[in-house]
Amino acid sequence: xxxxxxxxxxxxxxxxxxxxxxxIKNLAISFSTPGGPVNAVRNxxxxxxxxxxxxxxxxxxxxxxxxALAAIGLLPGNGKVTGGQILFDGxxxxxxxxxxxxxxxxxxxxxxxxxxxSNLNPVWKxxxxxxxxxxxxxLAGKDPNGRVAQVLADAGLPDAAKRAKQYxxxxxxxxxxxxxxxxxxxxxxxxxxADEPTSALDVTVQQQILDHLDTxxxxxxxxxxxxxxxxxxxxxxxxxxxxxxxGQVVESGPALEILRNPQHPYTQRLVASAPSLASKRLESQPxxxxxxxxxxxxxxxxxxxxxxxxxxxLTKVFKIRKGLGRSEDFTxxxxxxxxxxxxxxxxxxxxxxxxxxxVAQMVLNLxxxxxxxxxxxxxxxxxxxxxxxxxxxxxxxxxxxxPYGSLDPMFSIYRTIEEPLRIHGIxxxxxxxxxxxxxxxxVAIPTATMHRYPNELSGGQRQRIAIAxxxxxxxxxxxxxxxxxxxxxxxxxxxxxxxxxxxEDLNLTYLFITHxxxxxxxxxxxxxxxxxxxxxxxxxxDEVFNNPKSExxxxxxxxxxxxSLML
Amino acid sequence: xxxxxxxxxxxxxxxxxxxxxxxxxxxxxxKPMAPAVEAALRAQYNLDQPFWIQYLLxxxxxxxxxxxxxxxxxxxxxxxxxxxxxxxxxxxMALAIEAVFGIAFGVxxxxxxxxxxxxxxxxxxxxxxxxxxxxxxxVLQFVVGVKLGWAKPTVGAGAPWGDLILPALVLxxxxxxxxxxxxxxxxxxxxxxDYVRTATAKGLSRRRVVxxxxxxxxxxxxxxxxxxxxxxLMGGAIVTExxxxxxxxxxxxxxxxxxxxxxxxxxxxxxLVLVFVIANLIxxxxxxxxxxxxxxx
Numbered sequence: 001x002x003x004x005x006x007x008x009x010x011x012x013x014x015x016x017x018x019x020x021x022x023x024i025k026n027l028a029i030s031f032s033t034p035g036g037p038v039n040a041v042r043n044x045x046x047x048x049x050x051x052x053x054x055x056x057x058x059x060x061x062x063x064x065x066x067x068a069l070a071a072i073g074l075l076p077g078n079g080k081v082t083g084g085q086i087l088f089d090g091x092x093x094x095x096x097x098x099x100x101x102x103x104x105x106x107x108x109x110x111x112x113x114x115x116x117x118s119n120l121n122p123v124w125k126x127x128x129x130x131x132x133x134x135x136x137x138x139l140a141g142k143d144p145n146g147r148v149a150q151v152l153a154d155a156g157l158p159d160a161a162k163r164a165k166q167y168x169x170x171x172x173x174x175x176x177x178x179x180x181x182x183x184x185x186x187x188x189x190x191x192x193x194a195d196e197p198t199s200a201l202d203v204t205v206q207q208q209i210l211d212h213l214d215t216x217x218x219x220x221x222x223x224x225x226x227x228x229x230x231x232x233x234x235x236x237x238x239x240x241x242x243x244x245x246x247g248q249v250v251e252s253g254p255a256l257e258i259l260r261n262p263q264h265p266y267t268q269r270l271v272a273s274a275p276s277l278a279s280k281r282l283e284s285q286p287x288x289x290x291x292x293x294x295x296x297x298x299x300x301x302x303x304x305x306x307x308x309x310x311x312x313x314l315t316k317v318f319k320i321r322k323g324l325g326r327s328e329d330f331t332x333x334x335x336x337x338x339x340x341x342x343x344x345x346x347x348x349x350x351x352x353x354x355x356x357x358x359v360a361q362m363v364l365n366l367x368x369x370x371x372x373x374x375x376x377x378x379x380x381x382x383x384x385x386x387x388x389x390x391x392x393x394x395x396x397x398x399x400x401x402x403p404y405g406s407l408d409p410m411f412s413i414y415r416t417i418e419e420p421l422r423i424h425g426i427x428x429x430x431x432x433x434x435x436x437x438x439x440x441x442x443v444a445i446p447t448a449t450m451h452r453y454p455n456e457l458s459g460g461q462r463q464r465i466a467i468a469x470x471x472x473x474x475x476x477x478x479x480x481x482x483x484x485x486x487x488x489x490x491x492x493x494x495x496x497x498x499x500x501x502x503x504e505d506l507n508l509t510y511l512f513i514t515h516x517x518x519x520x521x522x523x524x525x526x527x528x529x530x531x532x533x534x535x536x537x538x539x540x541x542d543e544v545f546n547n548p549k550s551e552x553x554x555x556x557x558x559x560x561x562x563x564s565l566m567l
Numbered sequence: 568x569x570x571x572x573x574x575x576x577x578x579x580x581x582x583x584x585x586x587x588x589x590x591x592x593x594x595x596x597x598k599p600m601a602p603a604v605e606a607a608l609r610a611q612y613n614l615d616q617p618f619w620i621q622y623l624l625x626x627x628x629x630x631x632x633x634x635x636x637x638x639x640x641x642x643x644x645x646x647x648x649x650x651x652x653x654x655x656x657x658x659x660m661a662l663a664i665e666a667v668f669g670i671a672f673g674v675x676x677x678x679x680x681x682x683x684x685x686x687x688x689x690x691x692x693x694x695x696x697x698x699x700x701x702x703x704x705x706v707l708q709f710v711v712g713v714k715l716g717w718a719k720p721t722v723g724a725g726a727p728w729g730d731l732i733l734p735a736l737v738l739x740x741x742x743x744x745x746x747x748x749x750x751x752x753x754x755x756x757x758x759x760x761d762y763v764r765t766a767t768a769k770g771l772s773r774r775r776v777v778x779x780x781x782x783x784x785x786x787x788x789x790x791x792x793x794x795x796x797x798x799x800l801m802g803g804a805i806v807t808e809x810x811x812x813x814x815x816x817x818x819x820x821x822x823x824x825x826x827x828x829x830x831x832x833x834x835x836x837x838x839l840v841l842v843f844v845i846a847n848l849i850x851x852x853x854x855x856x857x858x859x860x861x862x863x864x
Binding site: 103122123136167169183 | 779
């Protein structure tokens with residue numbers, strides 16, 4: 001930095017627009033682990049011009065977040081830049097001191113983190129957390145509270161002055177993310193690092209927030225380094241896309257070009273399996289998944305199949321405590337009816353709070369319905385005895401969202417899969433072991449994995465184990481509650497493929513609960529769209545996608561990132 | 568709170584009642600006594616009544632703040648009134664020592680996890696936990712009090728603050744080690760939290776990140792421990808007060824148990840129960856202040 005006298009932090013106030021704001025050259029980052037150093041990023045190059053939006057796309061573990069965090073000096077304790085340069089406005093930050101980073105953070109480089117639930121300190125009011133950002137960067141001014149309200153209002157938080165006095169737990173996910181965007185942009189940084197800023201949010205909220213972020217950054221002239229696993233989202237929001245794979249940049253260039261004409265095999269795979277783009281892929285070069293659906297299901301639309309699951313006028317009312325013994329009724333599920341035909345997939349789609357998971361729990365008999373009936377294979381579920389329920393559980397199995405949380409970490413893979421067999425008293429030790437091997441075969445996991453523990457497996461492998469566990473009792477119906485939402489795009493495609501193949505082989509029936517319409521397109525035959533506890537649209541998958549009737553469904557379809565591209 | 572109080576006094580009253588040994592015999596020092604005198608004494612202390620009546624009479628006097636008299640004729644209330652402030656002073660000092668040093672050392676150890684300071688402190692704290700209080704007490708009394716002469720080895724009349732430093736140190740030392748370890752673990756857990764990274768990304772100084780964002784969140788479990796420990800310190804004072812001859816509740820209780828002096832034992836324990844219950848109430852309130860999420864549950 002030679003322009004020290006031109007501004008307080010040593011930056012020229014009138015930067016040359018031709019000069020890149022951020023230039024990463026041959027960057028290498030490694031983490032020290034007990035097993036020796038792990039190279040997380042190798043030879044990464046990227047350039048962000050002032051005011052430009054650049055997206056880094058890749059699956060988890062690709063090094064995309066690590067690269068971006070290095071630019072703001074936030075690598076975790078055991079991570080180190082081992083080579084290359086990070087030039088921010090000409091200054092090499094790869095060797096910058098912590099003191100220098102403290103000067104830069106906030107007012108020169110801002111950050112919007114991934115998970116709005118864990119990134120706000122739960123014990124401080126929202127306003128306090130915004131105010132300290134302003135103060136730390138000397139921007140609080142004479143009326144800090146007024147400034148806080150302004151910043152929050154700019155980020156699209158309604159009633160900002162009042163909201164500033166609330167705690168994070170009183171905010172919804174979308175509102176928290178707005179607060180985090182307010183914090184990230186409060187000090188008008190020239191570069192904003194947005195690390196998966198909306199992947200934890202519903203699609204419609206995601207769209208609103210990204211739109212708002214677009215508007216704000218273009219008004220302020222902020223450059224954005226957007227990190228995402230969603231190629232469709234990247235292509236829609238960024239001018240330039242950088243694809244990272246196993247710590248290396250494998251492809252970079254203008255967004256649409258990469259999408260239309262991917263060069264690197266990894267990018268090609270990524271484009272092919274991006275669910276948000278599936279609406280196009282289905283027609284031009286059908287993915288395996290789509291073929292499976294067509295082949296198995298088409299003949300069954302004649303209605304010859306029996307309805308294995310019938311749900312009639314299902315209603316669930318929760319009492320919400322209001323303190324002092326008063327309570328208020330909250331109708332989570334309101335008069336929901338649908339039927340699932342044997343051997344097909346019915347998807348229930350909706351945003352968080354739409355009641356879709358409550359329906360799943362009632363179908364699984366984990367929750368008692370307030371009203372209405374659930375009929376399984378011709379038998380009413382209510383008034384069943386314990387013994388009958390036990391038999392019922394054998395025929396209906398769940399797969400849950402979080403493959404990290406739904407497997408007992410203290411159970412080996414073998415024990416996890418074998419447990420349901422043992423509980424239901426099926427076979428002896430020897431035949432159970434054979435069955436477990438067979439199940440692992442089904443889900444394409446090597447049988448040698450049997451004696452390992454969940455923490456030794458990747459997210460995709462764990463979800464395969466969860467599927468194997470669900471299949472152990474040869475159920476007829478599997479309830480998938482957001483079964484692929486926590487997975488990377490490519491893994492998600494693999495799991496959907498697997499589920500499809502299993503449906504074909506074992507004549508399974510799926511009830512698929514998801515917030516992701518793009519996934520629905522790939523797997524479902526029939527779709528119920530839920531909003532605020534009610535079904536607003538109910539039809540075949542093709543009908544819902546090609547000819548959506550309700551406004552809500554139309555909004556949902558429009559909000560799929562990348563939906564507007566290439567149509 | 569109220570059921571806890573009744574339950575505890577009843578239990579203690581029963582335990583003392585059931586202890587072998589006759590209080591009147593103990594009072595006379597094992598010497599023979601005229602039957603009339605003995606009967607009069609028994610009547611005076613309600614010892615001729617069945618257990619339930621004794622307990623109810625005791626409760627009645629408790630509510631009217633008449634705690635009865637000791638065998639030597641002093642009102643129990645007066646005896647406790649003299650001893651309680653001493654122990655309270657001792658416990659508060661011990662609590663202050665363990666809180667201030669325990670949290671400070673814990674924070675530094677947690678922030679420097681795996682470094683020399685952290686390892687040293689961990690080993691030392693383990694040592695402190697492992698050595699029983701009475702050993703620690705006698706060693707410190709001998710080394711610091713007698714050999715080095717830095718502090719008085721025993722506590723003088725009126726138990727002034729200065730004299731209590733050494734006993735308070737002994738009393739607080741074990742809890743200090745626990746507080747240290749608890750704080751350290753809590754800091755290590757919180758310093759990698761997402762919101763701490765976000766706070767750093769805002770451009771805050773390291774000091775502010777630590778004090779505002781790591782410390783407050785890390786103190787939540789520590790405060791719970793400290794509150795519960797205050798009661799423990801007052802009860803645990805028996806050993807320490809014995810070593811340093813502190814005229815406090817512990818010594819009083821110890822002597823009363825030896826004499827089988829039911830009114831004193833039960834009164835002292837009642838006071839301890841009350842302190843314990845109030846300390847927990849304060850912890851609950853502090854807890855709500857530290858963590859706004861539980862205010863609404």
